[in-house]
Amino acid sequence: MEKMLDSTQLVSGVAVLLSFLAGYRYGIRNLVDQNKSTEEESIAEERVYSDSNELKMILVVRNDLKMGKGKIGAQCGHAAVGAYQNCMKKFPSLVRRWDDSGSAKIAVKVDSEGELLSIFRAARDRNLNTCLIRDAGRTQIAPNSKTVLAIGPAPTDEIDQITGHLKLL
Structure with a gap:
């Protein structure tokens, strides 16, 4: 014993x-x-810590690829997780604030790769967090097709300046 x-x-x-x-x-x-107090994080915090700024993530989906619902869901999942991971590295306090406010995510659609890339460039030019997904091409679509762009988490008003004209998916 x-x-x-x-x-x-x-x-x-x-x-x-x-x-x-x-x-x-x-x-x-x-x-x-x-x-860690990087200049980049300080700038982001100044931009988002005002009470008037709500945060969200936008998932911009290519409608011209005619992906099935499951494929769209998987691609949006990849984009959201990638954007979250990118933002955690650069702006962890922003991610915490977005998490605390409900982690809003909205899916919208575009009709071409060109439109998707134009939105991607506009988001990058504004220093917004992004994640552009390219598909491996094992199932429904051609390899390296750009399928979904996640923007955010970021202030709603900044994202809306780039994607406010797009229709919901």
């Missing part, structure tokens, strides 16, 4: 130690990330 108690205590102790070390490691990393 005593040996069993010792092994249980040993396993528990190791588990606690590993949890502590993992928490310490990730806690330090998060602390370092939170204390």
Whole structure:
């Protein structure tokens, strides 16, 4: 009985130690990330931290590719996750604010690759976070087809200046 108690205590102790070390490691990393103050993040924070600025993400979908509903859903998922990951690297406080406000995402459509790329360039010119998805071409569409562009999270009024004319998907 005593040996069993010792092994249980040993396993528990190791588990606690590993949890502590993992928490310490990730806690330090998060602390370092939170204390990073790049000029780029400061500019973004100044732009979005006014109470009047709501945040959203727009998913611009190419309608001319005639993708099925499932394909559109998957491509939008890739774009949203990619934009989220990009923004977490550059503007983590912006992502936290967007998360806290409900993580609004809106899907709109364009009728050509040219229109999609024009919107992409306009978003980049305004220094908005973007993620442009190219499909691998294994199922419904040709390889390297540009399918969906995610813009944001970013202030709604800035995104609307670029995509406000587009119709909902």
